[in-house]
Amino acid sequence: MSYQVILPAAGQGKRMGAGKNKLLLKIGEIPVFIHTLRVFENDSECAGIYLAINPQDEEEIRVLLTEHNITKVTALIPGGEERQHSVYNAAKAVAGEGIVLVHDAARPFITQDLLRPLVKMAEKKGAAVLAVPLKDTVKKADGNLIAETLERSCLWAVQTPQAFRISALKEAHQKAEEEHFFGTDDASLVERLGKEVMIVEGSYDNIKLTTPEDIYFAEAIMKKRKNKQ
Numbered sequence: 001m002s003y004q005v006i007l008p009a010a011g012q013g014k015r016m017g018a019g020k021n022k023l024l025l026k027i028g029e030i031p032v033f034i035h036t037l038r039v040f041e042n043d044s045e046c047a048g049i050y051l052a053i054n055p056q057d058e059e060e061i062r063v064l065l066t067e068h069n070i071t072k073v074t075a076l077i078p079g080g081e082e083r084q085h086s087v088y089n090a091a092k093a094v095a096g097e098g099i100v101l102v103h104d105a106a107r108p109f110i111t112q113d114l115l116r117p118l119v120k121m122a123e124k125k126g127a128a129v130l131a132v133p134l135k136d137t138v139k140k141a142d143g144n145l146i147a148e149t150l151e152r153s154c155l156w157a158v159q160t161p162q163a164f165r166i167s168a169l170k171e172a173h174q175k176a177e178e179e180h181f182f183g184t185d186d187a188s189l190v191e192r193l194g195k196e197v198m199i200v201e202g203s204y205d206n207i208k209l210t211t212p213e214d215i216y217f218a219e220a221i222m223k224k225r226k227n228k229q
């Protein structure tokens with residue numbers, strides 16, 4: 001069940017308001033992206049990591065990789081203007097066949113327990129994503145006017161990693177580039193090929209750090225995990 005993983009890490013995280021790449025912010029004295037990388041570094045099934053970065057961060061990132069003994073980074077790939085460009089740049093560098101994961105570097109709380117069933121499902125069906133059932137009632141609106149209350153039981157909040165056969169991910173990104181299509185995630189590009197994408201239930205702890213408030217949630221999750229040890 002070995003796999004490779006792409007981590008887009010080139011965004012500036014403007015909504016975080018940190019004045020620099022949010023992935024270089026620290027949680028518990030360790031940069032966010034190092035927390036994320038450690039999960040894959042310590043997973044025996046992970047055969048390689050492709051890190052898509054902003055070239056201006058490269059020197060600092062190389063220092064941090066050495067400092068924290070991250071050895072599985074196969075390549076540092078120049079990121080693109082948008083996340084989709086960064087993933088495609090990295091996908092073109094991924095060698096071989098098999099399964100590749102795409103994971104937000106700003107989701108540091110992914111666990112190996114979630115990776116196993118995700119990779120297994122992708123091997124069986126070709127594509128799979130982690131997702132959690134929505135907790136809140138969801139309204140469809142026309143401006144400020146509620147137009148419809150959606151049936152919550154069939155709605156999922158999609159997370160990463162998302163797992164694909166390498167050939168399918170490359171084909172999906174190539175088609176999207178040729179047709180100037182931008183999707184909200186990589187699964188949406190693969191769906192456009194007419195391929196099935198399966199759901200594997202994720203975890204509500206697997207949050208993406210986007211705004212300053214998310215740092216508080218991250219620290220709470222870390223505290224909870226330490227208390228369980």
